[in-house]
Amino acid sequence: xxxxxxxxxxxxxxxxxxxxxxxxxxxxxxxxxxxxxxxxxxxxxxxxxxxxxxxxxxxxxxxxxxxxxxxxxxxxxxxxxxxxxxxxxxxxxxxxxxxxxxxxxxxxxxxxxxxxxxxxxxxxxxxxxxxxxxxxxxxxxxxxxxxxxxxxxxxxxxxxxxxxxxxxxxxxxxxxxxxxxxxxxxxxxxxxxxx
Amino acid sequence: xxxxxxxxxxxxxxxxxxxxxxxxxxxxxxxxxxxxxxxxxxxxxxxxxxxxxxxxxxxxxxxxxxxxxxxxxxxxxxxxxxxxxxxxxxxxxxxxxxxxxxxxxxxxxxxxxxxxxxxxxxxxxxxxxxxxxxxxxxxxxxxxxxxxxxxxxxxxxxxxxxxxxxxxxxxxxxxxxxxxxxxxxxxxxxxxxxx
Numbered sequence: 001x002x003x004x005x006x007x008x009x010x011x012x013x014x015x016x017x018x019x020x021x022x023x024x025x026x027x028x029x030x031x032x033x034x035x036x037x038x039x040x041x042x043x044x045x046x047x048x049x050x051x052x053x054x055x056x057x058x059x060x061x062x063x064x065x066x067x068x069x070x071x072x073x074x075x076x077x078x079x080x081x082x083x084x085x086x087x088x089x090x091x092x093x094x095x096x097x098x099x100x101x102x103x104x105x106x107x108x109x110x111x112x113x114x115x116x117x118x119x120x121x122x123x124x125x126x127x128x129x130x131x132x133x134x135x136x137x138x139x140x141x142x143x144x145x146x147x148x149x150x151x152x153x154x155x156x157x158x159x160x161x162x163x164x165x166x167x168x169x170x171x172x173x174x175x176x177x178x179x180x181x182x183x184x185x186x187x188x189x190x191x192x193x194x195x
Numbered sequence: 196x197x198x199x200x201x202x203x204x205x206x207x208x209x210x211x212x213x214x215x216x217x218x219x220x221x222x223x224x225x226x227x228x229x230x231x232x233x234x235x236x237x238x239x240x241x242x243x244x245x246x247x248x249x250x251x252x253x254x255x256x257x258x259x260x261x262x263x264x265x266x267x268x269x270x271x272x273x274x275x276x277x278x279x280x281x282x283x284x285x286x287x288x289x290x291x292x293x294x295x296x297x298x299x300x301x302x303x304x305x306x307x308x309x310x311x312x313x314x315x316x317x318x319x320x321x322x323x324x325x326x327x328x329x330x331x332x333x334x335x336x337x338x339x340x341x342x343x344x345x346x347x348x349x350x351x352x353x354x355x356x357x358x359x360x361x362x363x364x365x366x367x368x369x370x371x372x373x374x375x376x377x378x379x380x381x382x383x384x385x386x387x388x389x390x
Contacts, residue, residue: 032312034229106311113308116301116367117227126368133365155381162378163354166361170328172311173321183357186350190385 017055017065019045024066028107033114036063060121064128067108071132074104075139082143089195090188092143093160097184100168101177108132109172136161146195156194163187212250214240219261223302228309231258255316259323262303266327269299270334277338284390285383287338288355292379295363296372303327304367331356341390351389358382 023045027036038059042052056062078099085091115125140157141148148154167183170176218240222231233254237247251257273294280286310320335352336343343349362378365371 030312032308035312109308112364112367113227113304117225117230122368129368152381155378158374158378159358159382159385162361162365163358164361165364166357166359169307169360169364170357173307173317173324179353183350183353186347187354190354190389194385 013055016045016047016051018069020047020052020055020062021066021069024062025070025103025107028063028066028110029103033063033110036110038062060118060124063111064124067104067111068128068131070104070107071135074099074102075135078139078143087145089144089192090185093164093184093188093191094181096140096143096160097164097167097180100164101171101180102168105165105168106172109169144191144195150195152194156191160187160191208250211240211242211246213264215242215247215250215257216261216264218242219257220265220298220302223258223261223305224298228258228305231305233257255313255319258306259319262299262306263323263326265299265302266330269294269297270330273334273338282340284339284387285380288359288379288383288386289376291335291338291355292359292362292375295359296366296375297363300360300363301367304364339386339390345390347389351386355382355386 020041023041024036027041027044031040036059038052038056039049041062042049045052052062056065078095081095082092085095111121111125112129115121137157140146140161144157144160146153146157148157164184167176167180171180215236218236219231222236222239226235231254233247233251234244236257237244240247247257251260273290276290277287280290306316306320307324310316332352335341335356339352339355341348341352343352359379362371362375366375
């Protein structure tokens, strides 16, 4: 098999994986965890069950990979947007709040809640939660230009992330965007003083 | 039928209702929404399916009533505990954070997440979310002795509630108690200045 053929196969394999993960996130957001079965995802992705099983052995593996993939994409997207804004604390906190109040949060929430009462799923999701949490904290420190050696700064960054998580949760059943914008702006002025 | 008999029947009816609601919360916490079927709840409560149907026509009605009942009990419990603490901002914020990081939050989270993708359930849950949100805000204002006519105070109270909601969510898969305690204490000092 020539190099070119191997390359084409690798591309196709990556493309199949990507399709499956994107269909999984769509299913989680539209149908919730209970509606996100491997059959529904394969159909929506236009991928055969055999090809799906080759990439992801279980539903838990598929959904965790999908949320991790979306997490990595969202982080990239957030970094690009952050590079374009003026870098004020308000602008950065708004970006982080938007990052949370997104499909990533909704999909992750479905997965987290399902994992709470499913021990097998939990073993997959807990390490993912730790990785996403660390990555988000590191990113927030970087975007805010926060010096964590100064007393109180590490806590202020953590408050920012816990607050936007709470705000994202309040946005699940109804559109809480107006209230969220007001709270985010108010917190940003407090955070600026703390930094 | 004498007054005493009617009284006994009313007591028994209330008791049946209470048993069903308490079994529902236990089921939500242990088994999640998908495991909280009316059959499982009736069995656990030791109540016949007929008696259950007399009190709650649908699963959604039962679960929403159970979460509302637990909410009212938790508010009462929080008020009693608040009356016993010294009333410092730190102590009050700690009580509010404990109020959130509890079975009430876990049960409500199961219900909220299920309602997101279930339109019938959503019509029951959205008004409940509004009532619980208002009640919790009013209670926080009272316990903190906050004067919401002062600029920034209303926002600071809301930040408190959104923050403890985010912290409660971080506590679902792993015990986040130590980190939560540190964040809560730090926020309480910032809140004290804001009030």
